[in-house]
Amino acid sequence: MRARAISPQAQLKLEVVEAQLMRKLGIIGGTGREGSALALRYAKAGWLVYVGSRDPKRAQLFIEKLQSELREASGDLIGCSNIEAAEYGEAVFLAIPYIGLKETLDQVESWLDQKLLVDVVVPNIMRTSYLLNEKQLELYRQHFGAGRAPSVTEEIYMYLNNAYGIKPRVVAALKTVSFKTIADLKTPFKQTILIWGFNSEDLHQLRSLLKQAFPEAELLEVPQMYWSSIEGVCEFIRHMSIQGVRIEALSFTYS
Numbered sequence: 001m002r003a004r005a006i007s008p009q010a011q012l013k014l015e016v017v018e019a020q021l022m023r024k025l026g027i028i029g030g031t032g033r034e035g036s037a038l039a040l041r042y043a044k045a046g047w048l049v050y051v052g053s054r055d056p057k058r059a060q061l062f063i064e065k066l067q068s069e070l071r072e073a074s075g076d077l078i079g080c081s082n083i084e085a086a087e088y089g090e091a092v093f094l095a096i097p098y099i100g101l102k103e104t105l106d107q108v109e110s111w112l113d114q115k116l117l118v119d120v121v122v123p124n125i126m127r128t129s130y131l132l133n134e135k136q137l138e139l140y141r142q143h144f145g146a147g148r149a150p151s152v153t154e155e156i157y158m159y160l161n162n163a164y165g166i167k168p169r170v171v172a173a174l175k176t177v178s179f180k181t182i183a184d185l186k187t188p189f190k191q192t193i194l195i196w197g198f199n200s201e202d203l204h205q206l207r208s209l210l211k212q213a214f215p216e217a218e219l220l221e222v223p224q225m226y227w228s229s230i231e232g233v234c235e236f237i238r239h240m241s242i243q244g245v246r247i248e249a250l251s252f253t254y255s
């Protein structure tokens, strides 16, 4: 926050008013590499970011570290539980490991109806499907073809719809972007961000959300038939990177 030559009470009031005017973002898994990189970006862009964790005390300690990187930012950070991040964010990023999805979605579902939920999750285990049961998978395959595995985004939608009867406004973004690039606030972010979602209204809102923190990025919408393939490629690249193998094959174009 900027320093001003006014009384401490007036300063406090001003900060309260500023906080009320700020746009609010929730990050479930805000203490992780991806979540904290997003928190930095959005706080720098002037948002009040609710940095969520399974342990709110950890989140509060964690944001003290992040604050030091944000001296000139107009936004701010609040460390809180994942449930509070889902409750107070106008839009919510879901930035936890795939394996933690079911338990986390069960905790936050009541805050997700009508709210844009941005899934950045890349599955990190060999899987068919973790959130869906056999009957739901069969339904999915009747629609999309035998042997097809749903993307995480589709799983989240089907799981919440089936378990809680809500139609979550889930969209996806940034799955192909490393947290290091997101956290680098000094270099202009000129990459393409792949995005997807189930309807144009949600995608419109996602575009405007991303443009605030990544103004120079190109946003490219991916058709539904490619969603799970892209997640698979992300995971493959991550797996190979951990083993020290650098994949260059995806830098080709047909132009």
Ligand SMILES: NC(=O)c1ccc[n+]([C@@H]2O[C@H](COP(=O)([O-])OP(=O)(O)OC[C@H]3O[C@@H](n4cnc5c(N)ncnc54)[C@H](OP(=O)(O)O)[C@@H]3O)[C@@H](O)[C@H]2O)c1
Binding pocket: 029, 030, 031, 032, 033, 034, 035, 052, 053, 054, 055, 058, 059, 094, 095, 096, 097, 098, 099, 100, 101, 103, 104, 120, 121, 122, 123, 124, 174, 175, 176, 177, 178, 179, 180
């Ligand atoms: N790292 C990247 O470059 C990158 C890029 C694109 C997408 N992603 C995706 O973003 C998600 C997070 O990745 P990350 O690299 O940030 O992981 P991470 O550094 O391990 O952080 C994830 C955070 O999620 C929370 N968490 C851990 N296990 C959990 C569980 N079982 N249930 C609920 N919460 C749990 C932890 O926070 P608390 O302990 O505080 O709750 C942790 O700080 C993953 O799905 C990943 O595929 C990552």
